[in-house]
Amino acid sequence: MIRYLLRRLGLAAVQLGVLAVLVFALTSLLPGDAAAVRFNEQAGLGQITELRAQLGLDRPLLERFADWAGGLLTGDLGTSLMSGDPVTGVITGSLGATAVLAGATLVLVLPLSLVLGLAAGLREGTRLDRAVSAVVLVLNGIPDFVLALALVALFGLQLGWLPATWVGTDGTDLLLRPALLVLPVTVLLARTVCLLARQVRAGTVAALHAGYVVQARRLGVPRRTVVLRHALPNAALPGVQELARTGDHLLGGVLIVEAVFAVPGTATVMIDAVRGRDVPVIQSVILLLAAVALALNLAADLLCHRLAPRSEAAR
């Protein structure tokens, strides 16, 4: 286990290094930079060159990369081209609202999808199974932004039950107004729960038909024990791995949700940064998110390693 862990950690470090190079290349080699954007096309070439020099964009690529990578290792992510503030400050300042959203979603996602998936999988082929599967299938086909707009229109504007926007909140009084969270978290949960519940259902069905479960039942082990002790860990396996992969969906969801509900969070910062070609912010955020995804995948693989040591969860 320790050796496996160390090997995986080493691989992850190398992968992160390669990703850093890629992210830098992606954002540096693309045509147009922040200086050109700020001055549109009308500006004189002199002005642009001046600003470029001021922002340090005229230095050779390798030098800029060395600078950036060095900063990364020491925790200095550079300064935002748009606001002039340190990137670390820009990101941490907006983290609160996003953390509350993501936290509430993560707390609810596993129990919900386990319950739905197990309920459907244990009663395979029954009306309940078909109902759950149908809802999951349809909900899975509705884009996040359509769902968000529909919920806002219905519960926020027509019925007026729930707040439709976060305008006027700064993310600190969230705990006092939990109603703010209901609609955004629902949007975030919808697709993720669908994806996971499908996996858990499939895992449950497969586990219940597996030889060891059939044999255990034949030997007279009660159904409840078989399900909880033997089938569940194996049924959860695909779910756990899928969970790590849904991080990407969830991130897309957060971007949409923060835009629709005007949440003053990290996703809003990201959207503004991409729009304004704020390269230092974009680079740092993409790399941070990739690191989180890597860590999640690693955690999922380790968990699978524990749950079912024989499956080759990872190379």
Next chain:
Amino acid sequence: MSAATTAAARRPRRTFPAAGGLLLLGVPVLIAVFGPLLAPALTGPEGAPYVLGDGHPLGTDGMGRDVLGLLLRGGRSALGVATGAVLLAYVLGGLLGLVAATTRHRWLEEVLLRPVEVLLPLPSLLVISVVAVWWRGSPLAVALAVSVVNVPAVARLVRAAALSAADSPVAEAMRLQGESRLRITGGYVGRAVLPAAAADAGNRVTTAVFTVAAANFLGLGMEPTAPDWAVTVAGSREGLLVQPLAVCAPAAMLVMFTVGLNLSADAWLRRTGLSGRDAAGPPADSVRKGA
């Protein structure tokens, strides 16, 4: 697999979801393909912003443009970019996966797959948005970015599916009969991969449509005036209560496409006896052979 087939046999065959799925899928696809041809004839004149009726069957949007005209012209980019990107991802990723699974050289497999797998943890929507913004919403650039983001997962999936086919008695028998590697790979392994690949492709097109639409909705994709379903939804959302059709019509197109695709894929999987487990790709890398 036996579990899946017995389950499918026990369940009564349902034809409704399949037919309904195809019907749902058909409308947006037909509009995307033929809409641009019909648009010049059917597009109403520009009018006041957010009016309903008055010569505009679906009303006008915030800029006074005819929503029906936008709808007819907006499908090509909304569906085409994503579908093309997934096709390209399958050409590249499928090739990588097949070669990696059937090669005898371990180093070749490493050389082919390792660099691709490095890309897996990248946040796809952000990467696509960056490319879209830098290239001013060029559909080609966006399609390329979407396909690059998809290649690693496709390569992994195809490799896993191909590995089990390449180890099967059929492949073994072909090898013993002296068939060439190319024939075994193309003639048997490649075809054995198809069902799993098709199921995954359905999922992947849905996700790609979502991602491209999300980027457009956030204003990080095409120009804000472009006739694209997602762009229209985003542009008209402040008029949601005044002129709901400007938001609902293009949104309905997207939902019909993805729900229809999901339903048809699901029905097709049931018929071919593949379980949902295979549909979502090989769950664990437990399919992999050799540590």
